[in-house]
Amino acid sequence: MPSTFTTPSFLFVLLLLTASFCLVNSRAPFACDPSDEATKDFPFCRTSMPISERVKDLIGRLTLQEKIKLLVNNAAGVTRLGIKGYEWWSEALHGVSNVGPGTRFGGDIPAATSFPQVITTVASFNASLWEAIGRVVSDEARAMYNGGNAGLTYWSPNVNIFRDPRWGRGQETPGEDPIVAGKYAASYVRGLQGNDGNRLKVAACCKHYTAYDLDNWNGVDRFHFNAKIRLTSHLGLVLKKAKLLVLCALTTKSMAFPLALIQTSSATPSAALGSLTGLDLDCGPFLAVHTEDAIKRGRLSETDVNGALVNTLTVQMRLGMFDGEPSAQPYGNLGPRDVCTRAHQELALEAARQGIVLLKNKGHELPLSSHRHRTVAVIGPNSDVTEAMIGNYAGVPCGYTTPLQGIGRYAKTLHQHGCSNVSCADDQLFGRALHVARQADATILVMGLDQSIEAEFRDRSSLLLPGKQQELVTKVASAAKGPTVLVLMSGGPIDVSFAKNDPRIAAILWAGYPGQAGGAAIADVLFGTTNPGGKLPITWYPEDYISKLPMTIMALRMDPKRGYPGRTYRFYYGPVVYPFGHGLSYTNFLQTLAKAPTSITIPLHGHHKHPNATISKTAVRVTHAKCNKLTVTVHIDVKNIGSRDGSHTLLVFSTPPGHWGQHKQLVAFDRVHVLAGAQQRVRINIHVCKYLSVVDRFGIRRIPMGQHSLHIGDTHHSFSLQATTLGIIKS
Numbered sequence: 001m002p003s004t005f006t007t008p009s010f011l012f013v014l015l016l017l018t019a020s021f022c023l024v025n026s027r028a029p030f031a032c033d034p035s036d037e038a039t040k041d042f043p044f045c046r047t048s049m050p051i052s053e054r055v056k057d058l059i060g061r062l063t064l065q066e067k068i069k070l071l072v073n074n075a076a077g078v079t080r081l082g083i084k085g086y087e088w089w090s091e092a093l094h095g096v097s098n099v100g101p102g103t104r105f106g107g108d109i110p111a112a113t114s115f116p117q118v119i120t121t122v123a124s125f126n127a128s129l130w131e132a133i134g135r136v137v138s139d140e141a142r143a144m145y146n147g148g149n150a151g152l153t154y155w156s157p158n159v160n161i162f163r164d165p166r167w168g169r170g171q172e173t174p175g176e177d178p179i180v181a182g183k184y185a186a187s188y189v190r191g192l193q194g195n196d197g198n199r200l201k202v203a204a205c206c207k208h209y210t211a212y213d214l215d216n217w218n219g220v221d222r223f224h225f226n227a228k229i230r231l232t233s234h235l236g237l238v239l240k241k242a243k244l245l246v247l248c249a250l251t252t253k254s255m256a257f258p259l260a261l262i263q264t265s266s267a268t269p270s271a272a273l274g275s276l277t278g279l280d281l282d283c284g285p286f287l288a289v290h291t292e293d294a295i296k297r298g299r300l301s302e303t304d305v306n307g308a309l310v311n312t313l314t315v316q317m318r319l320g321m322f323d324g325e326p327s328a329q330p331y332g333n334l335g336p337r338d339v340c341t342r343a344h345q346e347l348a349l350e351a352a353r354q355g356i357v358l359l360k361n362k363g364h365e366l367p368l369s370s371h372r373h374r375t376v377a378v379i380g381p382n383s384d385v386t387e388a389m390i391g392n393y394a395g396v397p398c399g400y401t402t403p404l405q406g407i408g409r410y411a412k413t414l415h416q417h418g419c420s421n422v423s424c425a426d427d428q429l430f431g432r433a434l435h436v437a438r439q440a441d442a443t444i445l446v447m448g449l450d451q452s453i454e455a456e457f458r459d460r461s462s463l464l465l466p467g468k469q470q471e472l473v474t475k476v477a478s479a480a481k482g483p484t485v486l487v488l489m490s491g492g493p494i495d496v497s498f499a500k501n502d503p504r505i506a507a508i509l510w511a512g513y514p515g516q517a518g519g520a521a522i523a524d525v526l527f528g529t530t531n532p533g534g535k536l537p538i539t540w541y542p543e544d545y546i547s548k549l550p551m552t553i554m555a556l557r558m559d560p561k562r563g564y565p566g567r568t569y570r571f572y573y574g575p576v577v578y579p580f581g582h583g584l585s586y587t588n589f590l591q592t593l594a595k596a597p598t599s600i601t602i603p604l605h606g607h608h609k610h611p612n613a614t615i616s617k618t619a620v621r622v623t624h625a626k627c628n629k630l631t632v633t634v635h636i637d638v639k640n641i642g643s644r645d646g647s648h649t650l651l652v653f654s655t656p657p658g659h660w661g662q663h664k665q666l667v668a669f670d671r672v673h674v675l676a677g678a679q680q681r682v683r684i685n686i687h688v689c690k691y692l693s694v695v696d697r698f699g700i701r702r703i704p705m706g707q708h709s710l711h712i713g714d715t716h717h718s719f720s721l722q723a724t725t726l727g728i729i730k731s
């Protein structure tokens, strides 16, 4: 390279650095601006004072009208106190998103790392991956905030249970199991919020409270449907896990951060407000419009408003928004150069690799080999897609690798769409697809769904592949010269029984919505540079399941009298296409139980002991047990008996004794990497009160006494639980 280039490029780098330095400083302070003599010395600006004192001072200075304008997502500024307006609503389910008015892309930050959709990331069952993604997302969010392009408060994660396979927003969730959802939420939120004492990197707000899982089914939507639910097991579990760190959406005093959406269609607004104790912030204008009237009518008091502000202002103070100059604070140095970095994009690729699920691999045709499969036919409406890979609540990605591009790194490709889009209304393009399948050494069909089939405001009406997709797959498979592999993109499950049972279809992969690098990850799995280890976080039901199941019935438990089959692996025992937790590998793992107790004694609190009472043989209330550190510890050896290194997910299920209306429940999981031929011992602690208890008909959580069994793959182990020998008062 001629030396004359050195000087200009050096200058260019300097310019860039200066530009980003300026940008970092470009956001004016939200409040307590050190250059504003009139406002900088208020006590609420003093970082040396405890946050509770600063919040109290600030609330004391606000008029009722000013306070009310702070109760909504686009909070008004209070100019006389030097406080600017703030947009609370930003989104970051799997990367900073441009859904939500608080965030916009452009200028120095035109894009951000777009991770796989949540349902895909969750299929990795890897909690450290979930936290790592949260850390990257919050780095990029802070960088965007510093540049004036985003807020610091994110309506993420979505912790609704994926209850109905048709739900258009199931893709955003951590699946159907409450333990997985709870662990996901806790990990992702820890990643987002950081681990710096009282200081928050960004603030996470879990959504939605519960029973929100219906978008548009036969004309019924979530804004008008009044879900009737019993608050039993799942919600409590999810939120208990999450709230340790999260300031989460819930109607309890301990929660600092607000519900993201409230039902605002009530005919009597002020009456509606009266019942909303615990709600701190409205994602919408309702509270700003109706609060004053509600106070006049005595439905609400100024004390209630103060209570809400204590929570929201505390969050803003913990974020450093009242600490003056943003660039002088922790995270103040993050800027454009910290967005879409090589490492961040590598993590997006890694997340997709870890989440891809191998559903079928008959005759071990996968992985393909660049030597034997030199020419590969790549067919299907999702074979060369970009946006479809990032699902909903996404932003603008740093760049894409489509499946066609990914596969092109390993082999010569012959490309055909087969259908003009996922609706696949006709067979006009079939002929060309069959033609390339006949030429190629292997055929890969990239099929499935996109947001035109499942989305917010759009539930599915069928679990089958849309239109003529199934016909295309079958015809291509019978024409193909080499092995045929079906790759599916979707959030919800698809009834692919036809492909599962078709011997001409060698393998099936589920890629979910694999994010910006999804095509590279798919190709890495197909060609074996990645050994797949993902597991389904949802049950894949057969098509006829949904005919017995109106979306409007929220109940999880089955009801044989009404022919209602129940929902999720915990309560549905009928036939499935693929079960919750299904997922194959290119190697084989052997799990054996190395060590486990056969009996556990549960100590009770003193006042529940009663020398003369008989021991309850059925159950004890969780509130009567000394739960602290009461765990069942099992040791499991995982041996890789195949010839490839791989990651294995251990799923530990438990069944309570007797007739507790539940056959099994996941109680623990762990993902481990085991080299070919090696063995690893995994220690699993199961918290007795949290995970071995059940919720009875009255909503009371009890620990059943007697034989519990654990199921770890094909291994079963029974152990008994009993209360201390002293009797207990009948509970």
Ligand SMILES: *[C@@H]1O[C@H](CO)[C@@H](O)[C@H](O)[C@H]1NC(C)=O
Binding pocket: 420, 421, 422, 423, 424, 425, 426, 452
């Ligand atoms: C799919 O393609 C058909 C034409 O083949 C078109 O009529 C339809 O609008 C397309 N659907 C979407 C969602 O783009």
Ligand SMILES: *[C@@H]1O[C@H](CO)[C@@H](O)[C@H](O)[C@H]1NC(C)=O
Binding pocket: 611, 612
């Ligand atoms: C237990 O039973 C004995 C004999 O029936 C009785 O004398 C005693 O008072 C009882 N103790 C309590 C704590 O009720």
Ligand SMILES: *[C@@H]1O[C@H](CO)[C@@H](O)[C@H](O)[C@H]1NC(C)=O
Binding pocket: 126, 128, 129, 132, 350, 647, 648, 671, 672, 673
């Ligand atoms: C879990 O994810 C992290 C982050 O990508 C990775 O370093 C680790 O190897 C993964 N664990 C397993 C067992 O795959």
